Amino acid sequence: MPSFALEGPATCTTYPAGARPHPIVVRRTTYSLSMHDLDPAAALSVVRVRVRFGETDLMGIVHHGSYVSYMEVARIEWLRRRGLTYAEWAAHGVHLPVVELSMRYRAPARFDDEIDVHTSLMEIGAASVRFDYRLVRAADAMLCTEGSTRLACIDARHALQRIAPEVAEILRQPELGG
Amino acid sequence: MPSFALEGPATCTTYPAGARPHPIVVRRTTYSLSMHDLDPAAALSVVRVRVRFGETDLMGIVHHGSYVSYMEVARIEWLRRRGLTYAEWAAHGVHLPVVELSMRYRAPARFDDEIDVHTSLMEIGAASVRFDYRLVRAADAMLCTEGSTRLACIDARHALQRIAPEVAEILRQPELGG
Amino acid sequence: MPSFALEGPATCTTYPAGARPHPIVVRRTTYSLSMHDLDPAAALSVVRVRVRFGETDLMGIVHHGSYVSYMEVARIEWLRRRGLTYAEWAAHGVHLPVVELSMRYRAPARFDDEIDVHTSLMEIGAASVRFDYRLVRAADAMLCTEGSTRLACIDARHALQRIAPEVAEILRQPELGG
């Protein structure tokens, strides 16, 4: 589990300190493990979700906000398949909140579709990780959405936590038994 | 209301046609109105929302997916304040689905916070528009989240619709009575 | 699929007709199949869901609104296991909207818990069905929530549809291959 507080966590300087009781700011560091350090095959998990009725909207398709949920489900499962139970981290006050998120829609998914969320760890930073996602409809391999999230590692007081070497090592592993 | 179908709507060519019954792909065109054609003051509306209990998560703060909802509320209100009722468009089968979305978190918002969503139209494309957002806590002006969405204009069959000149003209106006 | 329109569908008489373009009112009929016509063992399916992070709230437990979603997932899967694909019905404009819902909370579920939704068809009415639910945490058999929903059968114009005998017959069957 991440265990060392970053000295001098990056802070945003454009707002008065009093206005930001718990800023979550992740500086892009130069000493992170970048993509070329990660094995793409080991870094990939495919997690299947099925579209719920209430996740559609009046257009008759999946509401774009629902993809945020699918990506969340997928990365938590990604961690579980490598032996990391996020619920245990949360119980200890360690969290991985989303600090950056982007999505690009390609084609609509529909109610009851099974969606394979291809989830790849792309970067291990000093106090953050980045996952990329490709959401593909299982029935016909149609790409519905692409996305990316950066997650900060923080403690219960919302202070940035350095990702410990032993955690980084686990993150570089393929799925257990895979 | 958008009324002219684009001839030869842009389509993604990297996937077999059969796999994409309703692709939503928006090509960045060169003939769009870009930011320097828009008056920043006229293009801005500030829409207030209050954080609901169910929009928080076990971290005790607003779940990141809730911001997707706040941005949606804000841009629909942005249109209304210029005389465009999105519900009427939807009733006629014209929609503005989100095709690109990005968010960057700055600081956590909490239950019951009032959030001012500063919403600016940034670009009017041939068949899409882009809004940028700054979500600011009303009580202390703390910036919680920044975001951006690109919306495609489509018809009931999910075909791209050119944004009609009269609609583009309305989009360039400030709030009614403002 | 339900195919016969009810003659003289029940309508609510306490509101002016103009105010109710699409009333959904289900009259309790005397000619429905009641519980004693149903085989409790055949009427039961157990559907497992896992609590998503975004389904919790700041109390650190599952938000009560999330149980609505779990019950929905479970009854759609209940139908699927008997050969009825609700998505096909929806594509044909036949729907089973929830017209009554009740829940009673027993104990809190938490993030990442696996919940077994014990779902039983309790009644087949002329134009509605009722399901009861027991949501039980898989790890320790703790009862988290009990619930019940009545679903009306309606067409695309929101007119009540009599449940056809062949559909009622299918509803009385156990899971396929079970």
Add this chain to the structure above:
Amino acid sequence: MPSFALEGPATCTTYPAGARPHPIVVRRTTYSLSMHDLDPAAALSVVRVRVRFGETDLMGIVHHGSYVSYMEVARIEWLRRRGLTYAEWAAHGVHLPVVELSMRYRAPARFDDEIDVHTSLMEIGAASVRFDYRLVRAADAMLCTEGSTRLACIDARHALQRIAPEVAEILRQPELGG
């Protein structure tokens, strides 16, 4: 703020104790303030919400789960209008989780509809309160949904808390300045 722990809180006896780390069970007591002790006019607040796009489903109407959210918004506003800020209670670990919920649908609401949630306190129990709701479309006074929720008063360890006399007194008051 509620301040006295109930001696011998009611507990469910049909499940082994080890399986229920945090049971939330509210016994209907005989010593509660019942409806005839409450002034119906004072007990009523009307809170307006507007239907969000993402709160609809593929039927083109408001998803039934969204009403759960509207009732929650309304009762938190009901408290605020009497000087009780639920967010402050939550910050002190005092909560009012929903332990019973029922809804009956009358007619569908649609995207962008303004809904007036008529919210009435119906009962003040020893450690719980009950609110009833009538969700009425503002444009034409159409009744969309009726509902009821019972809320338990608990502390941070999920132990039932007696509702203190001074809180009960506030709950019996009309809206401030009303």
